[in-house]
Amino acid sequence: xxxxxxxxxxxxxxxxxxxxxxxxxxxxxxxxxxxxxxxxxxxxxxxxxxxxxxxxxxxxxxxxxxxxxxxxxxxxxxxxxxxxxxxxxxxxxxxxxxxxxxxxxxxxxxxxxxxxxxxxxxxxxxxxxxxxxxxxxxxxxxxxxxxxxxxxxxxxxxxxxxxxxxxxxxxxxxxxxxxxxxxxxxxxxxxxxxxxxxxxxxxxxxxxxxxxxxxxxxxxxxxxxxxxxxxxxxxxxxxxxxxxxxxxxxxxxxxxxxxxxxxxxxxxxxxxxxxxxxxxxxxxxxxxxxxxxxxxxxxxxxxxxxxxxxxxxxxxxxxxxxxxxxxxxxxxxxxxxxxxxxxxxxxxxxxxxxxxxxxxxxxxxxxxxxxxxxxxxxxxxxxxxxxxxxxxxxxxxxxxxxxxxxxxxxxxxxxxxxxxxxxxxxxxxxxxxxxxxxxxxxxxxxxxxxxxxxxxxxxxxxxxxxxxxxxxxxxxxxxxxxxxxxxxxxxxxxxxxxxxxxxxxxxxxxxxxxxxxxxxxxxxxxxxxxxxxxxxxxxxxxxxxxxxxxxxxxxxxxxxxxxxxxxxxxxxxxxxxxxxxxxxxxxxxxxxxxxxxxxxxxxxxxxxxxxxxxxxxxxxx
Numbered sequence: 001x002x003x004x005x006x007x008x009x010x011x012x013x014x015x016x017x018x019x020x021x022x023x024x025x026x027x028x029x030x031x032x033x034x035x036x037x038x039x040x041x042x043x044x045x046x047x048x049x050x051x052x053x054x055x056x057x058x059x060x061x062x063x064x065x066x067x068x069x070x071x072x073x074x075x076x077x078x079x080x081x082x083x084x085x086x087x088x089x090x091x092x093x094x095x096x097x098x099x100x101x102x103x104x105x106x107x108x109x110x111x112x113x114x115x116x117x118x119x120x121x122x123x124x125x126x127x128x129x130x131x132x133x134x135x136x137x138x139x140x141x142x143x144x145x146x147x148x149x150x151x152x153x154x155x156x157x158x159x160x161x162x163x164x165x166x167x168x169x170x171x172x173x174x175x176x177x178x179x180x181x182x183x184x185x186x187x188x189x190x191x192x193x194x195x196x197x198x199x200x201x202x203x204x205x206x207x208x209x210x211x212x213x214x215x216x217x218x219x220x221x222x223x224x225x226x227x228x229x230x231x232x233x234x235x236x237x238x239x240x241x242x243x244x245x246x247x248x249x250x251x252x253x254x255x256x257x258x259x260x261x262x263x264x265x266x267x268x269x270x271x272x273x274x275x276x277x278x279x280x281x282x283x284x285x286x287x288x289x290x291x292x293x294x295x296x297x298x299x300x301x302x303x304x305x306x307x308x309x310x311x312x313x314x315x316x317x318x319x320x321x322x323x324x325x326x327x328x329x330x331x332x333x334x335x336x337x338x339x340x341x342x343x344x345x346x347x348x349x350x351x352x353x354x355x356x357x358x359x360x361x362x363x364x365x366x367x368x369x370x371x372x373x374x375x376x377x378x379x380x381x382x383x384x385x386x387x388x389x390x391x392x393x394x395x396x397x398x399x400x401x402x403x404x405x406x407x408x409x410x411x412x413x414x415x416x417x418x419x420x421x422x423x424x425x426x427x428x429x430x431x432x433x434x435x436x437x438x439x440x441x442x443x444x445x446x447x448x449x450x451x452x453x454x455x456x457x458x459x460x461x462x463x464x465x466x467x468x469x470x471x472x473x474x475x476x477x478x479x480x481x482x483x484x485x486x487x488x489x490x491x492x493x494x495x496x497x498x499x500x501x502x503x504x505x506x507x508x509x510x511x512x513x514x515x516x517x518x519x520x521x522x523x524x525x526x527x528x529x530x531x532x533x534x535x536x537x538x539x540x541x542x543x544x545x546x547x548x549x550x551x552x553x554x555x556x557x558x559x560x561x562x563x564x565x566x567x568x569x570x571x572x573x574x575x576x577x578x579x580x581x582x583x584x585x586x587x588x589x590x591x592x593x594x595x596x597x598x599x600x601x602x603x604x605x606x607x608x609x610x611x612x613x614x615x616x617x618x619x620x621x
Contacts, residue, residue: 018084018136029110032168033060033157034177036111040152041185042101043108044068047150050213051193054182057200059174061157061165065199069149072123075141078131081119082138084109101274101320108152112136114164115157121150135160171200179209183229184275187268187302190214190225218251226253226302230266234259234300237351241303243338246330247311250338252303257292257343258597258604259300259351266300271312273304277321279548281305284332287553288339291560292595293602301339305331332551348431348590350597354604358454427584431591432606435583441575444583451610453587457578459599460590466567466600467593470560473529478510478559480525487523487535488516495543496521502546509556513539527559564600 030036037054044052047070057063073081084106111117112133122128122144130144158164168174179196186194186209193213199205211228214221219240227235238253255266269281289299313324325331427434432455433448444455491499496519503513510527523535538554545552578586590596590605599605 029106030114030157032177033064033174034181036060036064036115036154036157037066037178038181038185039107039111040064040066040154041182043152044070044150045185045189045192046101047071049149049192051195053195053197054178055197055199055205056175056178057198059168059171060178061168061171061174062155063199064154064157065151067149067151069147072126072148072150073119073121073129074123074126075129077123078119078121078129078141079138082108082112082117082131082133109133111154111157112138114160116155116159118153118155119150120144120146120153122146122148124148175208182209184268186211187222187225187229188270188273188275188304190218190221222252222302230300230302233353234266237353238300239342239346241338241342243334243341245334246327247307248331248334249306250303250334251306252301254288254303254339254342255300256346256349256351256597257289257299257595257602259353260289260293260297260602261300262296262298264298267298268302270304271314271323272306272309274314274320274323276323278323280328280332281335283548283551284335285339287332287551288336289343290553290557291340292343292598297602303335305334329551344594346597347592347594348596348606350604350606350608354607358607358609427587430587432587435580435587438578438583441577444578444586446583446587448608451608451612451614453606453608455587455590455606456599456604457576457583457586459603460586460596460605462564462567463596463599463605464586464589464593466564467595469563469567473559473563477508479528480507480510480512481528482525483523483535486516489521489523489536489539491519491521491539491543493519495519495547498546499539499543502552506542509559511538529559529563567600 029039033056037056037060041052041054044066047068049068049070051069053067055063055065055067108117108119113136116132116134118130118132120128120130128144128146130142132139158168169177175198182194182196186192191213194209194211195207196209197205198208211225214224216224219242223235226238234255235253237256237259239256241250241252241254243250252270264282267282267285269276269278269285271278271281285299285301285303293299307325311326313326314320316322316324428447428449431448432453433446435444435446437445438457439445442457444457446453446455496515499513499521500515506513510525510529511523512525514522514524516522521539523539526533526535526538538558541554542552545554597605
């Protein structure tokens with residue numbers, strides 16, 4: 001029996017028409033309404049606009065309108081601007097020297113291919129003109145009345161590609177994405193004014209976001225813009241970053257570790273003013289805070305990497321959200337070392353929001369049920385040291401007074417006051433003040449010139465011991481433990497080569513490796529402080545980090561975690577009574593030790609309350 005073999009029909013190669021090409025390009029450039037807003041606002045910034053207004057309706061699905069006061073276009077420019085790969089940003093001779101947001105000439109024709117696009121523009125010294133494109137079909141050029149600038153109106157996005165509409169999210173979600181895009185661009189250009197309005201339902205609409213142009217130099221303008229976009233809490237707790245190294249400059253603001261967030265929503269990174277969502281840069285930001293934040297907390301930062309445009313390639317992602325640096329290790333090192341230097345320089349400083357949260361915790365929680373009257377519990381304040389003669393005199397005078405009236409307590413409060421033989425120097429002018437008391441054998445109360453400080457003695461001493469252990473490890477190196485039988489780890493040849501390039505760095509951390517033929521790696525020594533470890537699993541985790549982020553801090557992190565546990569067990573335990581000189585010595589060491597404002601897990605080690613804060617608690621203000 002002979003079976004007939006079906007004939008294979010040869011496909012025909014054909015040239016796609018211009019409309020299909022534009023719609024395919026739109027699928028890469030315009031993913032959602034927020035993508036269209038990003039492209040149009042970036043065009044306005046490239047045109048030199050100083051004020052930009054963005055209106056949208058129904059989450060941008062039915063209307064997106066961007067109005068700017070930039071240089072505008074003439075009647076000869078408009079038809080050319082709506083054709084593919086036509087741009088005024090570059091001349092095509094050098095694709096590595098890109099100094100503008102846009103450069104491909106794809107945004108406007110792509111938008112015109114999937115929606116109803118109308119551009120009205122007027123350049124100085126020329127008449128206003130308007131041109132419409134609907135589903136890729138261009139209309140006739142018409143005169144229009146307009147001041148200098150451009151108005152781009154996009155209606156019914158994706159009407160020509162209805163399948164894309166099925167992938168749109170709810171209006172609320174799309175509105176949030178648009179607001180995020182505008183805020184990121186507002187941070188990139190603090191000297192430009194931005195207004196975002198929701199005009200759903202017609203009328204003047206509702207202003208969702210507004211940021212007037214800021215004055216002053218870059219840092220002053222960015223500081224003012226950050227207060228509007230992120231909030232005054234961030235600027236009050238942010239460190240100024242300005243570091244220049246090897247032709248790279250890192251500028252911006254980074255928050256204190258104690259001002260951390262539950263997600264990465266407060267992380268904004270820019271490269272030469274261009275907002276980017278590059279995982280390698282975010283990985284470097286995370287590594288900079290690795291030693292001061294727990295794994296479930298995220299730092300807050302607004303950072304701009306400035307460099308020669310020829311040292312970075314911005315043409316590696318359709319939406320230009322990722323970049324490629326010529327020297328990625330140098331950029332990562334700049335971010336990590338720059339932020340760590342700033343955080344270390346902040347010393348014992350903790351975020352001001354800690355005091356606000358403390359005051360909020362003092363507020364009574366309202367309940368609907370009628371409070372029941374209960375017998376007051378016995379009060380047992382314990383004061384271990386009061387180191388001023390006036391306080392001792394007050395105690396003696398109080399003891400000579402008549403017995404206090406009975407207020408109904410189960411038993412009288414017990415107070416133990418010890419006078420200091422020699423008066424201690426007045427330490428209230430020091431940042432953390434002078435120790436006055438210890439309560440519940442865990443919290444130190446110190447008096448400063450402007451208020452009081454409440455210190456968690458265990459958390460504070462844990463950080464101090466941890467920093468000493470790290471300094472010792474850095475000075476003498478991480479001791480290595482030789483393996484009786486080397487552990488052989490099989491990797492792919494590229495992964496093995498990538499790992500061996502870091503052999504010297506890993507040896508400095510106590511992990512000694514060498515090639516074993518092909519893609520195999522022989523692990524000869526491991527950090528002694530880690531004890532019994534699975535060397536193969538550690539090697540594979542490091543390789544995964546290298547493939548994903550281009551660098552790995554996993555080994556350093558595991559060593560620091562062990563030192564942190566050692567510090568926890570070696571620090572002052574909760575429940576230990578401390579003398580006045582011990583408490584003051586702890587405060588002085590905190591003032592001299594970097595990062596002492598937070599414990600090893602990122603929690604604050606002390607709370608500072610001003611006299612004004614205390615007076616508010618008692619209703620005196």
